[in-house]
Amino acid sequence: MPHDAALVATQQPCHICPIKERAVCSHCGGDELSELESMKYYRRFEAGQVVVWAGDRLDFVGSVVSGMAGLTQQLEDGRTQMVGLLLPSDFLGRPGRDVAAYTVTATSDLLLCCFRRKPFEKLLIDIPRIAGRLLEMTLDELDAARDWLLLLGRKSAREKIASLLVILARREAALIKRRPEGRIAIELPLTREAMADYLGLTLETVSRQMSALKREGVIELDGKRRVIVPSFQRLVLESGDDSDGGPLS
Amino acid sequence: MPHDAALVATQQPCHICPIKERAVCSHCGGDELSELESMKYYRRFEAGQVVVWAGDRLDFVGSVVSGMAGLTQQLEDGRTQMVGLLLPSDFLGRPGRDVAAYTVTATSDLLLCCFRRKPFEKLLIDIPRIAGRLLEMTLDELDAARDWLLLLGRKSAREKIASLLVILARREAALIKRRPEGRIAIELPLTREAMADYLGLTLETVSRQMSALKREGVIELDGKRRVIVPSFQRLVLESGDDSDGGPLS
DNA sequence: CGCAAGCTTGAATGCCTTCAACCCCAGTGG
DNA sequence: CCACTGGGGTTGAAGGCATTCAAGCTTGCG
Numbered sequence: 010m011p012h013d014a015a016l017v018a019t020q021q022p023c024h025i026c027p028i029k030e031r032a033v034c035s036h037c038g039g040d041e042l043s044e045l046e047s048m049k050y051y052r053r054f055e056a057g058q059v060v061v062w063a064g065d066r067l068d069f070v071g072s073v074v075s076g077m078a079g080l081t082q083q084l085e086d087g088r089t090q091m092v093g094l095l096l097p098s099d100f101l102g103r104p105g106r107d108v109a110a111y112t113v114t115a116t117s118d119l120l121l122c123c124f125r126r127k128p129f130e131k132l133l134i135d136i137p138r139i140a141g142r143l144l145e146m147t148l149d150e151l152d153a154a155r156d157w158l159l160l161l162g163r164k165s166a167r168e169k170i171a172s173l174l175v176i177l178a179r180r181e182a183a184l185i186k187r188r189p190e191g192r193i194a195i196e197l198p199l200t201r202e203a204m205a206d207y208l209g210l211t212l213e214t215v216s217r218q219m220s221a222l223k224r225e226g227v228i229e230l231d232g233k234r235r236v237i238v239p240s241f242q243r244l245v246l247e248s249g250d251d252s253d254g255g256p257l258s
Numbered sequence: 259m260p261h262d263a264a265l266v267a268t269q270q271p272c273h274i275c276p277i278k279e280r281a282v283c284s285h286c287g288g289d290e291l292s293e294l295e296s297m298k299y300y301r302r303f304e305a306g307q308v309v310v311w312a313g314d315r316l317d318f319v320g321s322v323v324s325g326m327a328g329l330t331q332q333l334e335d336g337r338t339q340m341v342g343l344l345l346p347s348d349f350l351g352r353p354g355r356d357v358a359a360y361t362v363t364a365t366s367d368l369l370l371c372c373f374r375r376k377p378f379e380k381l382l383i384d385i386p387r388i389a390g391r392l393l394e395m396t397l398d399e400l401d402a403a404r405d406w407l408l409l410l411g412r413k414s415a416r417e418k419i420a421s422l423l424v425i426l427a428r429r430e431a432a433l434i435k436r437r438p439e440g441r442i443a444i445e446l447p448l449t450r451e452a453m454a455d456y457l458g459l460t461l462e463t464v465s466r467q468m469s470a471l472k473r474e475g476v477i478e479l480d481g482k483r484r485v486i487v488p489s490f491q492r493l494v495l496e497s498g499d500d501s502d503g504g505p506l507s
Numbered sequence: 508c509g510c511a512a513g514c515t516t517g518a519a520t521g522c523c524t525t526c527a528a529c530c531c532c533a534g535t536g537g
Numbered sequence: 538c539c540a541c542t543g544g545g546g547t548t549g550a551a552g553g554c555a556t557t558c559a560a561g562c563t564t565g566c567g
Contacts, residue, residue: 092404155341161410162458209411
């Protein structure tokens, strides 16, 4: 059972939680928050660990507090596609479903703030703010999935890589309510293989395109897992779509 | 204004509505239903017509009663990807957002059951069943989008075509609560170009693969827009994933 | 040191695209 | 009546981009 591998971690109070502005609980007031506080528990996973396998029972839901996880789907012959990327504040699990539809893997050290599923489902009925926030988040995820469809269906390998870096930079910046510009650094809590699974490429192609972007000065590599971007605008240009990334919500 | 092009159609009472089992309104009881009934109005679009352009104001939401529409997204240079396929009972529009994020085009003659957005948003607060159903539908759409990611990222052209046919057959069958098997017919309310935009291919590749599947007896063509499948099982096999399509929900 | 995991780079192959010609057919007007 | 036209569809040939297969590199660690 993969759950046994999870470490229960010391909890932090909600009022100093780094994701309190964006997670499912973000619309909650004092009373509601203390109810949540009494129910929550933390789980920690190490990079590479599987949180659940597709098809296995999943009796909790939760929010990513820190770190990153990927949802993946497979075809019979082993071809793998990442179908979801869980970053801090993202929600894991589906209310009303007791079996995981996708395999969830920690791509970096991961901290989850969890609730047992049944009690959480009751909260969804009792506290409409939570259901409302979850709907909003699900709609946002659907929009993100749709951008991703465009990426997979129509972008070149080079544009795909640039797009991924843009997404990570924007998400990282959004947590501190900023908007990336100029010279920035991006953490890459993903192996080349995970990037390939995200982008619908092979790991060799990812590696080659990273090298190409580096050769041309679009990015600099600081180790394998940290990227310096001299000009964020330039990177966005390379990503194919120059939408501005929408409102800072 | 594209809206002017829409024809207002004669309404049918909700109790004989073909999508009453699956649409946003499906969990509503008598009182709620009559409230909805007093607010709803129909709009009709012809095949090829644009319902809204991305970026334009959208003051209504609604359900597809019959026909089919596509949501599309574009890159600056014109590359186009379909990012949503609206079939009967699917929901159009996003509560809380007044500007369309995607261009919506009728790919066949289309009938929508609409509500003005503001009053509908009030309903979402007043009638939790509606909000609940919308959450459920959004989660289902997210799952569908994730299957689509796998399709775009990892499937061959041939598998993509087969997968699309499987999806259409399943959706068509789900409306009458059945499950496709054996010899079946599938309506294809899509041009080759729309299929290509859905699948992340060129229309030539779509045409070639359709011809190949026909040559090998996997499908038969009855005109350009109707496909006969001698063995649904065989088609599923060609689609790459042989999951059974999940529960009949 | 030596091993393994993750990553990079090279060469050859293949799948899908691109560009182009042609077909089919419904609608239109001389 | 039938030639004309245009949209949608099919088919062919050539080329390109990403994959596949393979070798070698880098780095952390027992």
